[in-house]
Every structure is written in structure tokens, then in C-alpha cells.
Amino acid sequence: MPNYVLASDLGSGGCKTVILNDAGQVVAAASAEYPTHYPHPGWVEQNPDDWYTAFVTTTQQVLAQSGVAPGDIAMIGLVAVTHNTVLLDENDRPLRNCILTFDQRSQPQCRQISAQWGDTVFAQTMNGVSPLWTWPQLLWLKQHQPEVWQSTRRILFQKDYVRHRLAPARITDTIDAAGTLLFNPVTHHWIDDFCADLGLSPDMLPQTVGPMSVVSAVSRAAAKETGLAPDTPVIAGTTDTVAEVFGSGLLQPGQGMVKLASVGRLAVVSPAPVDHPRILNYRHVLDGLWYPGSGTKSAATTPRWLRDNLWRQPSFSEMDAAAAKIPPGSEGLLFQPHLLGEWAPYWDDNLRANFIGATMRHTRAHFTRAALEGVA
Secondary structure, three states: OEEEEEEOOOOOOEEEEEEEOOOEEEEEEEEEEEOOOOOOOOOOOEEEHHHHHHHHHHHHHHHHHOOOHHHHHEEHHHHHHHHOEEEEOOOEEEEOOOOOOOOOHHHHHHHHHHHHHHOOOHHHHOOOOOOOOOOHHHHHHHHHOHHHHOOOEEEEHHHHHHHHOOOOOOOOEEEHHHHOOOOOOOOOOEHHHHOOOOOHHHHHHOEEEEEOOOEEEEEEHHHHOOOEEEEEEOOOEEEEHHHHHHOOOOOOOEEEEEEOOEEEEEEOEEEOOOOOOOOEOOOOOOOOOEOOOOOOOOOHHHHHHHHHHHOOOOHHHHHHHHHHOOOOOHHOOOOOOOOOOOOOOOEEOOOOOEEOOOOOOOOOHHHHHHHHHHOO
């Protein structure tokens, strides 16, 4: 009887895949990075096909490491960053790179939406307007890349695109849908007025279901690519942070979490959203709960940025070892981690990172420790 689960997390910088046994123990794990592109100041993009390649690679690796027979995988689930939207043509192929949640180009579109819709946006979505959300990103594309917009037949989100290639189903979950600012997280319906104003017809939008709903099964083509067994059931999945909230055991109001992943989050489980536009409000996996909180753009992305630009590809363990030799406080060197502007509660895309107090005594080990301290 199949008694293993394969789970994959498509993060901001890479894909992590694990196989779990029926006791919840990790029996194999693998990770693979994918590149992020910065074609213009304030622009942040990734190629959706790089996500799928990383998923395939890590899936092959965990199957090989574990020795688990593909037929013993009972279920597959994927999570990913919310707000990352893929525009697909009539053949379900991406029309362009995905504009990531960190991207800042849609600030004018945010002002346009706010001027037109005012407080209606918060009343319908429990969140304020910023470049974080899909709506202003899509409006930018419609205005600046009309040929792409006119060729778009449907949209999916990061985990849904990868899952669709694995197990075809044009579906998303209700929590990821709320990341568009076009979906009401209370009624669990697309907001007709907002979608119509943007020019999104109903047939372009994915069907929404609960995160744990079984939505499809591994196709024969994907089975050949990944090594998984065809017809293995696949659930809808959800966003990475709500999966972390749930997986950390935050099941009651008042329980909280500090997350330092690619982005940093401070979230507290609540029976209701916080009625303030500077706070991020998302639904919990469990009915009747939310996890409002703050969000910082550059947490674990900061060490990767240092690795790629200052250390030139050593291992993170080497960087940690060097930083550990520097005393707390980095001998007066301070770091403000606003490499891509900032989210809640500041909502200022013009904030910038700074190293303050640098002297001739400071080495790259000092800069590394200061960066870690600044993020923390």
C-alpha cells in the first residue's frame, strides 16, 4: 500500500523537494536553484520553465536517494510563493517571464487603481494596493506589452503552472487566488467588477478549490520526465507561508511565527483580518482563521546576493563560518536590508539597503555578519 508523500516548495530562489513517510519523517530531500533576472532597475523576473526544471531535477534526486518505488508515493503536493502569475497562450505555454512579487514597476498602476476604486479594494480584499499584487502587475502588462496581453488565454500562478505541467488541471486554491487582489477571500469568489475593469474574462481565470483538494493525477508524459508513477494523485496545494503556518502547528488564535525565508514574515493567527491597509491579511488553511502580519522583502535573499556578488559562489557554510569569527555587532558595521524596497508595514518601494559605519578594518566577513544581523 502506498505510504509516502512527495512535497515540493517552489521558493523565491529555488525548489526544495522531500519525500515523507507515514510518520511524517523526511526520508530524502533535494534542492535546486533557479536564476532571477533584473532586466531594468526595479524589475524582477523568472522563467516559469526554470521552476519546472528544478522540480523535475529534485524529484528525480529524492526518488534516487530514498530508494522509494514511484508506485509507493501515495500523494503529491506543491506550494509556492503567492502573487507570481504566469500568462499562458492557447497551448498553455508561457508568453513571457513571470513578474515576481518583488517587482516595483507597477507603482503608477497602483496609483491608478487606488484613484479609481479607493476604499473598495480593501473592503473587498482585506488588503491595500501595492506592486506586490497581481492586479497592478497585469495592468502594467496590458498597458506596456499589449501584444502579450492580447495573446493571453488564461493565467495560472507559480505552483499551479508547475502542477499543471505535472498533472494537467487549470486550477488554483482559494488562498493563492487572493494574492491577485481580484479575489474576495471572505466569499471565495473572483470579484467581477475588478476583473471586468482589467479585461479578464471568466474563462481566463482558474477554478478555485480548497488547498487539500485532489485536482488531478500525474500524466504519462510527466511520469517519464520525473520518474514518478503515472496517475499518482496530486492535490491543489497552496502558498508557501500558509503551509509553513499550518506545518508549524499554528492552529489557534494568538499563536505566532517569525519566518526568515527568502522573504521575512511575522504573522499571528487570528479569527479575523486586521482592519488596517498597512497589514497583510491572508486566510489560514483552517476555516475561520487568518494569519495577518508584516512582511520584509529581503531576508534569505540577502545572503544569496552577498554570495553571488561578494563571495563569488562559495557555500553558505563557508560564509557562516567566516561570519561566526566576527563579534556580535560586526565591530560597528550596520546593515539595513532594503535591497528591493519594503513591504508591510512601511510599503515604500523607494527604501534602499545600506551598509553604515564601514572602516578600513572591516572585511567581507564583517559585511556578511552585518547582513545577517540586519536581516535578523
